[in-house]
Amino acid sequence: MLPAANRLRKKSDFAIALSGRKINSKSFQLFLHRSLENAPPKAGLIVAKSVGNSVVRHRVARKLRHAISPMLRSLPEGSLLVARAFPQSAADISSTQLRDEFEIALKKALA
Template sequence: MLPTENRLRRRQDFGEAVRRGRRAGRPLLVVHLRRDATDPHAPGGGSPPARAGFVVSKAVGNAVQRNLVRRRLRHLVRERLSLLPPGSLVVVRALPDAGSADHAQLALDLDAALQRLLGRDARGDAEGRVAR
């Protein structure tokens, strides 16, 4: 289970992450990452924690399969919260094949998507971009 402060709950937060964030697609899931999103409803002081939400549609399977996929994804994201920048919003959308995937396959796809989203900025800065 994700801690309360790390959960995305409001429709506006999901929309912001999907519309304004970057996306990395994999065979089992799509990950949307919006970096440094500030929450106007968060209490003041300090940097806000990273928050994550999940979208698992009926295309994944029946209610039992969807809940299983959602629980697996929550567990995987909880283990990776420390990798996410403070204040970021993450939306993980399960694709239809996720319903028949096991925990390890979901973990591989999630890791690859996060690496792509988080690693691109580091490579871009290392390629000689000038900070202004």
């Protein structure tokens, strides 16, 4: 679970993050918006109904959260990060593969 201070909750924050840099992966899209604010980095997830039923969506969300959690420390202050799961591919991937994909995508986004 992401700490409360690091969760994106407002629709406006998601909109700002989605206007940032976009990196495509096999299983998800990663959006990163860097800000000059002196605030903790925040992350959010988008797992649409097209990914699957509620059981599958929650499983994918848990996998994404576990991939994001350890990486939050490496994000610059004020960053907004959103991961949007792709239908089917995110549901079929293992947690370790997803974590590896996430690390690669985050390195590209920060470069």
